[in-house]
Amino acid sequence: MSSPIFVAIDTPDLERARGLAKAIKRHAGGIKLGLEFFAANGPAGVAEIAHLGLPIFLDLKLHDIPNTVAKAVQALRYLEPAVLTVHGAGGQAMLEEAKAAAPAATRVVAVTVLTSLDEDDLAATGVNGSPHDQVERLARLAKSAGLDGIVCSGNEVKAARSGWGSGFFVVPGIRPVEGSSADQKRVMTPRKAMDAGASILVIGRPVTAAVDPDEALRAIAATL
């Protein structure tokens, strides 16, 4: 079985992205490209990295009125990403139209509560209650809109999966050992996140900032 680890290659530099992708290619399940890469390199940059042969997770967290999101997804269709993110708080119609506009083989997943947020951050946006409750609420919405799954932290994946057995659960905020969590607030080790029910793990800096990214990736994979 291929690895559940998607390496987040967060850089605006296409050559650096290509170098990292080549370095981790043999031991990663896929590559995640997000806003930092996309803002600098656009769809053409995504196509170049896709050319290396690994599944691509295109993480643009689309969030707008339903028509705008649907048209954006249509424009990205030709890239045929394995996974595509939209924002879970965009509402039922936006989620439905995003799914309808995506290629059949693309898993469209809803970002719930960013792993960089805690309960106080949520309250400041007008959402009262725990991240856990909000993730469960947005998971129910994503499921009813016909999406394939959600993005959440390792702390919520078990509860979310219990209500959606066939869902595809993407877990970022992964930290291999106790240590620097940088801007992440809801973190978990790779092993615990898999045991809790993650379908795939998104791991960036613990791999990409290592002196030897492939070695760091293999070390993490060995703990699964």
Ligand SMILES: O=C(O)c1cc(=O)[nH]c(=O)n1[C@@H]1O[C@H](COP(=O)(O)O)[C@@H](O)[C@H]1O
């Ligand atoms: O959608 C995501 O991938 C995502 C959602 C989320 O809630 N938290 C989160 O960190 N991510 C992404 O996962 C990656 C985490 O990177 P590291 O913190 O370096 O492992 C980044 O590319 C984030 O954009």
